[in-house]
Amino acid sequence: MRKATLMRIKKAEAKLGRKFKKQSHVVKNVRKALRVTDLGDGFARFTFSSVTLPPNSFRSTTINGNGFNIISGSWIFSGNDQGFLLDNFSAAEDRWFFTAWNPTNFTRSVSYAVIAKRKP
Numbered sequence: 017m018r019k020a021t022l023m024r025i026k027k028a029e030a031k032l033g034r035k036f037k038k039q040s041h042v043v044k045n046v047r048k049a050l051r052v053t054d055l056g057d058g059f060a061r062f063t064f065s066s067v068t069l070p071p072n073s074f075r076s077t078t079i080n081g082n083g084f085n086i087i088s089g090s091w092i093f094s095g096n097d098q099g100f101l102l103d104n105f106s107a108a109e110d111r112w113f114f115t116a117w118n119p120t121n122f123t124r125s126v127s128y129a130v131i132a133k134r135k136p
Contacts (some may be wrong), residue, residue, distance in 0.1 A: 021102045022120055032097060035072075036074055044078070046062045062079075063127070071123060081108050099117065101117075
């Protein structure tokens with residue numbers, strides 16, 4: 017997790033007067049995607065099963081592309097309450113990194129999807 021993300025979490029903890037719990041890191045793989053949509057010309061969209069976020073916690077997720085170079089990543093929280101993605105970036109050509117934060121008092125889930133192109 018990047019230093020800027022940790023600073024953002026510490027500021028939020030100070031502002032709200034409570035500590036957030038870091039949940040275990042999740043690693044996902046495009047080979048085990050819940051759904052794969054072929055977009056043509058070697059491109060595909062991979063949708064993954066939801067990750068559970070307990071109340072007032074954050075969790076990091078890495079998605080490995082294996083035989084694909086990941087181009088972009090997207091996410092969606094369950095419910096209508098606020099949820100934040102603190103990190104959403106390419107960690108390498110074939111790896112995407114997310115950190116999701118659930119500031120609510122309810123357990124929520126977050127789903128991820130990536131767009132990738134098959135390696136030459």
